[in-house]
Amino acid sequence: xxxxxxxxxxxxxxxxxxxxxxxxxxxxxxxxxxxxxxxxxxxxxxxxxxxxxxxxxxxxxxxxxxxxxxxxxxxxxxxxxxxxxxxxxxxxxxxxxxxxxxxxxxxxxxxxxxxxxxxxxxxxxxxxxxxxxxxxxxxxxxxxxxxxxxxxxxxxxxxxxxxxxxxxxxxxxxxxxxxxxxxxxxxxxxxxxxxxxxxxxxxxxxxxxxxxxxxxxxxxxxxxxxxxxxxxxxxxxxxxxxxxxxxxxxxxxxxxxxxxxxxxxxxxxxxxxxxxxxxxxxxxxxxxxxxxxxxxxxxxxxxxxxxxxxxxxxxxxxxxxxxxxxxxxxxxxxxxxxxxxxxxxxxxxxxxxxxxxxxxxxxxxxxxxxxxxxxxxxxxxxxxxxxxxxxxxxxxxxxxxxxxxxxxxxxxxxxxxxxxxxxxxxxxxxxxxxxxxxxxxxxxxxxxxxxxxxxxxxxxxxxxxxxxxxxxxxxxxxxxxxxxxxxxxxxxxxxxxxxxxxxxxxxxxxxxxxxxxxxxxxxxxxxxxxxxxxxxxxxxxxxxxxxxxxxxxxxxxxxxxxxxxxxxxxxxxxxxxxxxxxxxxxxxxxxxxxxxxxxxxxxxxxxxxxxxxx
Numbered sequence: 297x298x299x300x301x302x303x304x305x306x307x308x309x310x311x312x313x314x315x316x317x318x319x320x321x322x323x324x325x326x327x328x329x330x331x332x333x334x335x336x337x338x339x340x341x342x343x344x345x346x347x348x349x350x351x352x353x354x355x356x357x358x359x360x361x362x363x364x365x366x367x368x369x370x371x372x373x374x375x376x377x378x379x380x381x382x383x384x385x386x387x388x389x390x391x392x393x394x395x396x397x398x399x400x401x402x403x404x405x406x407x408x409x410x411x412x413x414x415x416x417x418x419x420x421x422x423x424x425x426x427x428x429x430x431x432x433x434x435x436x437x438x439x440x441x442x443x444x445x446x447x448x449x450x451x452x453x454x455x456x457x458x459x460x461x462x463x464x465x466x467x468x469x470x471x472x473x474x475x476x477x478x479x480x481x482x483x484x485x486x487x488x489x490x491x492x493x494x495x496x497x498x499x500x501x502x503x504x505x506x507x508x509x510x511x512x513x514x515x516x517x518x519x520x521x522x523x524x525x526x527x528x529x530x531x532x533x534x535x536x537x538x539x540x541x542x543x544x545x546x547x548x549x550x551x552x553x554x555x556x557x558x559x560x561x562x563x564x565x566x567x568x569x570x571x572x573x574x575x576x577x578x579x580x581x582x583x584x585x586x587x588x589x590x591x592x593x594x595x596x597x598x599x600x601x602x603x604x605x606x607x608x609x610x611x612x613x614x615x616x617x618x619x620x621x622x623x624x625x626x627x628x629x630x631x632x633x634x635x636x637x638x639x640x641x642x643x644x645x646x647x648x649x650x651x652x653x654x655x656x657x658x659x660x661x662x663x664x665x666x667x668x669x670x671x672x673x674x675x676x677x678x679x680x681x682x683x684x685x686x687x688x689x690x691x692x693x694x695x696x697x698x699x700x701x702x703x704x705x706x707x708x709x710x711x712x713x714x715x716x717x718x719x720x721x722x723x724x725x726x727x728x729x730x731x732x733x734x735x736x737x738x739x740x741x742x743x744x745x746x747x748x749x750x751x752x753x754x755x756x757x758x759x760x761x762x763x764x765x766x767x768x769x770x771x772x773x774x775x776x777x778x779x780x781x782x783x784x785x786x787x788x789x790x791x792x793x794x795x796x797x798x799x800x801x802x803x804x805x806x807x808x809x810x811x812x813x814x815x816x817x818x819x820x821x822x823x824x825x826x827x828x829x830x831x832x833x834x835x836x837x838x839x840x841x842x843x844x845x846x847x848x849x850x851x852x853x854x855x856x857x858x859x860x861x862x863x864x865x866x867x868x869x870x871x872x873x874x875x876x877x878x879x880x881x882x883x884x885x886x887x888x889x890x891x892x893x894x895x896x897x898x899x900x901x902x903x904x905x906x907x908x909x910x
Contacts, residue, residue, distance in 0.1 A: 330406070341381040363502050363533075364509070366513075368520075393475040418432060577614055652675070677697050
């Protein structure tokens with residue numbers, strides 16, 4: 297009995313060890329939350345809507361000769377809602393193998409790029425199939441794949457998905473229902489070049505077993521059309537469904553259901569009750585676009601909470617002059633109504649805050665909290681709320697300062713970050729010009745932060761080591777981390793290179809001459825400098841920038857590139873620059889002239905220009 301128990305315990309221990317080992321291998325894939333169940337800004341089709349379209353797509357996905365099915369259409373026609381509904385249906389049938397929903401509104405999460413696409417898809421397939429999981433882990437344990445995420449993406453697709461799938465016996469062709477992979481919003485993955493690369497990755501899925509089919513949802517962008525043309529030339533049949541060609545009655549029914557559900561609370565709380573004709577008129581005015589319906593429903597709900605009446609809101613939409621006929625015109629109507637009430641001119645301070653706050657949300661490389669946005673722009677949270685509240689039908693406004701505002705729809709972000717439309721007076725709403733960048737606000741923020749919080753620690757011979765250890769022992773606040781990490785990517789280099797002096801140039805020169813070493817220290821040497829500036833001789837601080845690049849390389853090579861050598865420090869502190877770098881810097885160096893007083897008292901000044909160490 298004792299022997300039996302001992303053997304059983306050993307077996308359980310081995311199983312647990314193996315399970316932990318498998319989990320460890322899969323965790324190397326670093327997947328992102330791309331499944332349909334994590335989509336927050338949109339929802340599935342309402343029950344009883346888009347029924348024929350969904351049925352047609354499901355039928356196409358079952359056809360043995362079909363590998364890819366394309367759901368296409370212009371922005372705002374409900375592609376994502378349909379994709380989510382199809383995913384939910386297949387999931388209930390245990391036929392949904394994986395799904396990836398791109399969302400450019402979630403910058404920095406992996407949903408706005410293609411870098412995590414192969415690894416996330418592989419991780420989902422491993423959850424779907426034990427056989428595939430076993431095969432995938434076997435591949436991951438190969439010594440040559442120790443740095444799997446460093447492989448080119450096309451190689452990741454082969455190594456993580458196609459090759460392991462060939463060994464997963466139960467995933468091969470059978471008489472059962474097909475397994476489906478759903479990919480939605482491909483056009484939100486980045487720029488046209490990125491979309492072209494993504495379509496190449498998608499086409500690699502044709503090498504999966506014939507039991508797999510892929511539903512791809514996107515706008516009819518050139519890169520997608522061309523990729524499908526290549527696939528058809530290889531013999532693939534690719535059925536298409538066009539969301540802008542769905543029967544008008546079906547579309548009207550869908551939007552009317554959205555109106556009934558979205559305005560339910562407004563109707564129940566209003567003493568005035570709309571007639572069927574009123575609600576039908578509101579529905580018809582949405583121009584057959586579900587996205588316009590969702591915008592107007594939110595607008596009615598928000599404005600009735602802020603003092604107006606439900607009846608006045610429906611009358612406003614009924615009596616619109618020059619009513620919008622497309623989505624961009626609808627966004628412009630919302631902006632005008634929010635900031636130009638009764639056709640009055642907008643106050644300069646209001647439009648300035650609009651451009652700063654909305655520009656930060658539209659152009660930020662990572663999602664930022666309301667608190668961080670206020671800190672970076674050096675305004676109050678109250679001002680941020682006051683700026684965004686009038687357009688809360690466009691931007692999802694969190695209830696606390698720690699929440700992260702984001703656009704409900706990528707189309708709004710695209711419009712605001714693009715070139716101006718409308719009248720001359722509307723130009724202030726748009727930030728997609730060469731003149732606009734977040735560089736100046738970030739420079740001003742860093743200048744104030746460095747002077748207030750860090751100057752005392754660094755403006756001493758050898759640096760105040762204890763004070764710096766105290767600073768670096770605490771994690772930098774989100775807004776400071778963001779400014780340090782992305783400063784250079786937000787600079788408008790064309791303005792920096794102008795012959796005539798401008799405010800951005802002045803702030804940048806001041807930053808380089810007063811705060812360069814603090815910046816390098818806080819960034820831990822992890823920053824990239826604009827190549828345009830490094831190559832130019834038109835900027836007063838170009839040489840200092842070049843030295844900053846060499847200093848960055850010095851930090852990376854000496855303190856992180858030699859981690860295997862115990863005698864070399866692998867943690868970087870600012871006084872390393874003072875002690876190890878500045879004493880060996882040429883006296884004529886701009887870096888030496890600015891910061892030599894911070895180095896060791898014993899100077900080695902006989903080094904010629906050619907012996908510059910940094």
